[in-house]
Amino acid sequence: MSTKLLPAAALLAAAAVPAAAADLELPAAERTFGNGLKVIVLEDRSIPNVAMYVWWRVGARNERTGITGLAHYFEHMMFMGGAKYGARFDALMEAAGGSNNAYTSHDVTVYQDWVPASALPLVLDMERDRMSGMVFDPAKVKSERDVVTNEYLLGIKDPRERLAVQMRAAAYTAHPYQWDVIGWYEDIRSWTQSDLEEFYGTNYAPNNATVVIVGAVDPEETFRRAEAAFGGIPRKPDRRPVGSAEPEQKGERRVVVEAPDARTPQVLAAWHIGSTSDPDFPVHEVIEDLLLEGRASRLHRVLVEDEQLCLDVSGGWQGHQFDPSLFTVELTLRDGVAPEKAEARVHEEIARLVREGPGERELRRVQNRIRAEFVRRLETIDGKAALLGETETFFGGWRNVSLRVERVGAVTAEDVKRVAARTFRAQNRTVATLVVAGAGAAAPADGGAAPEKKEAAPREESK
Numbered sequence: 001m002s003t004k005l006l007p008a009a010a011l012l013a014a015a016a017v018p019a020a021a022a023d024l025e026l027p028a029a030e031r032t033f034g035n036g037l038k039v040i041v042l043e044d045r046s047i048p049n050v051a052m053y054v055w056w057r058v059g060a061r062n063e064r065t066g067i068t069g070l071a072h073y074f075e076h077m078m079f080m081g082g083a084k085y086g087a088r089f090d091a092l093m094e095a096a097g098g099s100n101n102a103y104t105s106h107d108v109t110v111y112q113d114w115v116p117a118s119a120l121p122l123v124l125d126m127e128r129d130r131m132s133g134m135v136f137d138p139a140k141v142k143s144e145r146d147v148v149t150n151e152y153l154l155g156i157k158d159p160r161e162r163l164a165v166q167m168r169a170a171a172y173t174a175h176p177y178q179w180d181v182i183g184w185y186e187d188i189r190s191w192t193q194s195d196l197e198e199f200y201g202t203n204y205a206p207n208n209a210t211v212v213i214v215g216a217v218d219p220e221e222t223f224r225r226a227e228a229a230f231g232g233i234p235r236k237p238d239r240r241p242v243g244s245a246e247p248e249q250k251g252e253r254r255v256v257v258e259a260p261d262a263r264t265p266q267v268l269a270a271w272h273i274g275s276t277s278d279p280d281f282p283v284h285e286v287i288e289d290l291l292l293e294g295r296a297s298r299l300h301r302v303l304v305e306d307e308q309l310c311l312d313v314s315g316g317w318q319g320h321q322f323d324p325s326l327f328t329v330e331l332t333l334r335d336g337v338a339p340e341k342a343e344a345r346v347h348e349e350i351a352r353l354v355r356e357g358p359g360e361r362e363l364r365r366v367q368n369r370i371r372a373e374f375v376r377r378l379e380t381i382d383g384k385a386a387l388l389g390e391t392e393t394f395f396g397g398w399r400n401v402s403l404r405v406e407r408v409g410a411v412t413a414e415d416v417k418r419v420a421a422r423t424f425r426a427q428n429r430t431v432a433t434l435v436v437a438g439a440g441a442a443a444p445a446d447g448g449a450a451p452e453k454k455e456a457a458p459r460e461e462s463k
């Protein structure tokens, strides 16, 4: 390459991947009200709209046996029972030209509103309504219980979901991450009115929430409006910390799920890792990319492309979590491939990564891809609102967006070897296998459907 071309090449590289982390800094502002509610505002006039996210630190980990699934159920109820707007929430939002959605994970429940900037006062009042006083009308409680029951029944029709549920139940013995966000069927059918009131009263407190507003707004005016809406909602007592830390796993666990309705065998392996705040979390982000992200990733290349053992591989770190989490590898096998054979290849490839580490170019490629993903998320007001809320909730404050990228960029080949060696031990893993078997087993001929990227994806409502 001639030296004349260098500046252009450098410019191209800079366009694809920002040279400085400062490019990722968001000039937001924050205010914390007397009741503990934090509001983060970012003025962005690229379109005349507002994305507003309410991040509740309420999820399945705040449940206990007997009331599993309640956090997700509340996600439903919150569209039904505010004292002022009740079940008119969606219709009013739509009439104002906006839309909304929500999701529940093991750790958080997130409400998302997208409206023209002129409708912000209405949305603030609607969120105030469901933040400050839910009415548990028995008829609505019953109808939403039935909706959630149907959601459960629909979910377990998918053999892969049954496999994921059993893997989780085996991988965790003490911590509430052991049940799925949807909860157990018997619990969904038997919550009582007082369970609901207690869960709402304990968890839905302004001091357990963060509001993020991004869009065509004046920050000072928005803080004033938000304080007028939310400032008067009383703070609630701090919750007891989530108990029952998961003890260290002392030996491999194996689970077999027989499914006559499965199209193809699956293997779902899971290893314990730290929480999102663990200093080694960025190393897991890199390892996920090395092993599983895209066609160039190691497991995809070996299992799907070269040796054609699998139709698909997926998995990785399991969402942002306050407590120690899992790293998974999920294999959708080709017809006739023995699960043991494909699983053995996974362990061999991971052992090679532990032994040799990633190559320099390979490491750079995945670091650049992760960084580019951050840049992509910053292209929309919705992406900015999501990133600010996520970074505030799980990474020690919204100002740490660029720090997150820097940490990924600082991961070395030695870090990958060290963390992979510690994580991918037989004693630390649970392997769940789905076999096409049981009464009426007959594999359909149309092959397997591609699985979701993450087995423990939050439950998103599509409205």
Ligand SMILES: [Zn+2]
Pocket (backbone or CB within 6 Å): 072, 076, 148, 151, 459, 460, 461
């Ligand atoms: Zn739902």
